[in-house]
Amino acid sequence: xxxxxxxxxxxxxxxxxxxxxxxxxxxxxxxxxxxxxxxxxxxxxxxxxxxxxxxxxxxxxxxxxxxxxxxxxxxxxxxxxxxxxxxxxxxxxxxxxxxxxxxxxxxxxxxxxxxxxxxxxxxxxxxxxxxxxxxxxxxxxxxxxxxxxxxxxxxxxxxxxxxxxxxxxxxxxxxxxxxxxxxxxxxxxxxxxxxxxxxxxxxxxxxxxxxxxxxxxxxxxxxxxxxxxxxxxxxxxxxxxxxxxxxxxxxxxxxxxxxxxxxxxxxxxxxxxxxxxxxxxxxxxxxxxxxxxxxxxxxxxxxxxxxxxxxxxxxxxxxxxxxxxxxxxxxxxxxxxxxxxxxxxxxxxxxxxxxxxxxxxxxxxxxxxxxxxxxxxxxxxxxxxxxxxxxxxxxxxxxxxxxxxxxxxxxxxxxxxxxxxxxxxxxxxxxxxxxxxxxxxxxxxxxxxxxxxxxxxxxxxxxxxx
Numbered sequence: 211x212x213x214x215x216x217x218x219x220x221x222x223x224x225x226x227x228x229x230x231x232x233x234x235x236x237x238x239x240x241x242x243x244x245x246x247x248x249x250x251x252x253x254x255x256x257x258x259x260x261x262x263x264x265x266x267x268x269x270x271x272x273x274x275x276x277x278x279x280x281x282x283x284x285x286x287x288x289x290x291x292x293x294x295x296x297x298x299x300x301x302x303x304x305x306x307x308x309x310x311x312x313x314x315x316x317x318x319x320x321x322x323x324x325x326x327x328x329x330x331x332x333x334x335x336x337x338x339x340x341x342x343x344x345x346x347x348x349x350x351x352x353x354x355x356x357x358x359x360x361x362x363x364x365x366x367x368x369x370x371x372x373x374x375x376x377x378x379x380x381x382x383x384x385x386x387x388x389x390x391x392x393x394x395x396x397x398x399x400x401x402x403x404x405x406x407x408x409x410x411x412x413x414x415x416x417x418x419x420x421x422x423x424x425x426x427x428x429x430x431x432x433x434x435x436x437x438x439x440x441x442x443x444x445x446x447x448x449x450x451x452x453x454x455x456x457x458x459x460x461x462x463x464x465x466x467x468x469x470x471x472x473x474x475x476x477x478x479x480x481x482x483x484x485x486x487x488x489x490x491x492x493x494x495x496x497x498x499x500x501x502x503x504x505x506x507x508x509x510x511x512x513x514x515x516x517x518x519x520x521x522x523x524x525x526x527x528x529x530x531x532x533x534x535x536x537x538x539x540x541x542x543x544x545x546x547x548x549x550x551x552x553x554x555x556x557x558x559x560x561x562x563x564x565x566x567x568x569x570x571x572x573x574x575x576x577x578x579x580x581x582x583x584x585x586x587x588x589x590x591x592x593x594x595x596x597x598x599x600x601x602x603x604x605x606x607x608x609x610x611x612x613x614x615x616x617x618x619x620x621x622x623x624x625x626x627x628x629x630x631x632x633x634x635x636x637x638x639x640x641x642x643x644x645x646x647x648x649x650x651x652x653x654x655x656x657x658x659x660x661x662x663x664x665x666x667x668x669x670x671x672x673x674x675x676x
Contacts, residue, residue, distance in 0.1 A: 348454070626647045
């Protein structure tokens with residue numbers, strides 16, 4: 211159960227503006243439908259349930275495809291198994307108990323659970339951040355033999371958490387479902403109630419969420435998980451026996467219910483703001499390196515935006531949850547096969563389609579304005595040689611300028627002119643690429659600029675987009 215991870219003429223148009231919490235337009239809805247259905251078709255994924263948050267509220271929820279052999283049409287209210295996305299809820303439970311003064315993240319494991327290897331050196335914080343060194347009990351992407359038999363958290367601990375550690379606590383990062391089973395056991399011991407009951411009382415009911423123990427979310431009223439062997443036909447996957455996921459991934463819920471949690475993250479409710487910050491702060495290893503993982507979530511970025519992410523894999527299910535807290539946006543995608551990566555692909559494509567252009571910094575803005583101006587000159591058969599280095603002036607012969615005009619002028623004005631990705635450095639120059647979109651054609655502009663505010667263009671080349 212591992213995690214499946216326009217530059218316009220006017221400079222003001224380059225800045226992203228907050229997205230209002232309006233429902234999707236007809237054009238956006240058509241774009242979403244196309245993204246989801248094309249990914250399902252390309253990957254053979256039976257169904258996907260999605261929810262979109264923007265402006266801090268759910269603006270779209272829909273399901274596509276077949277939920278099970280008895281439900282040929284998926285419904286957005288159906289609970290899908292979210293697997294490892296559950297880890298952030300286990301982390302939140304620990305943070306709530308710490309807020310209550312009942313434990314500390316820096317307490318050692320042996321204070322609560324005896325017999326665990328190096329339990330007097332492993333902290334709760336290390337359990338939640340995958341830096342404990344405890345061996346992962348389920349690294350495979352299939353159900354191994356023991357999973358056909360029910361198990362208890364203590365049974366998992368006895369078999370895997372009493373082995374020699376894979377590394378000294380805090381020195382490395384390695385995904386460990388075992389660590390989360392131990393963390394869940396600590397929550398239950400300190401809270402005096404089952405983990406799911408604690409989550410229901412402190413998180414799910416206050417947020418109006420409906421969540422299930424995935425062991426009970428099986429049968430004719432629930433989605434079925436599917437898999438395939440190599441490129442063979444999709445087949446229903448028998449679920450694992452009871453008990454195998456627990457705090458590492460025991461939850462089932464609808465995309466909209468998970469989106470309610472994402473909104474709580476955006477609004478900093480349920481948990482204290484300091485606790486949200488603690489969950490979203492990457493843990494540093496003993497050598498100072500960044501693990502890029504907090505207390506149940508990955509911390510990263512997409513197109514310059516802060517992104518809180520986690521995926522999940524259960525038997526026959528893969529899910530993806532992307533949250534962009536600064537943009538008040540989130541994208542939930544739940545699918546019912548573990549033989550394709552459609553969930554991550556759909557979530558990424560949706561976020562890129564529905565979020566506004568990422569904000570550009572002052573240097574990118576200035577460079578983009580200059581690149582657009584030079585492009586407009588060239589498509590008119592002109593050039594400002596003061597903008598070019600000696601090498602670039604050598605490149606732009608009368609023949610080159612004539613070819614630029616002859617090939618670009620008939621295309622007219624591009625519908626959009628946007629920077630494609632962040633800048634890079636090479637050979638003493640600052641490299642930026644731009645994506646030029648026309649009605650039926652897309653071009654890539656590759657530019658090299660000398661460093662500094664007034665650097666000249668060393669390269670200015672146009673090519674078709676792949």
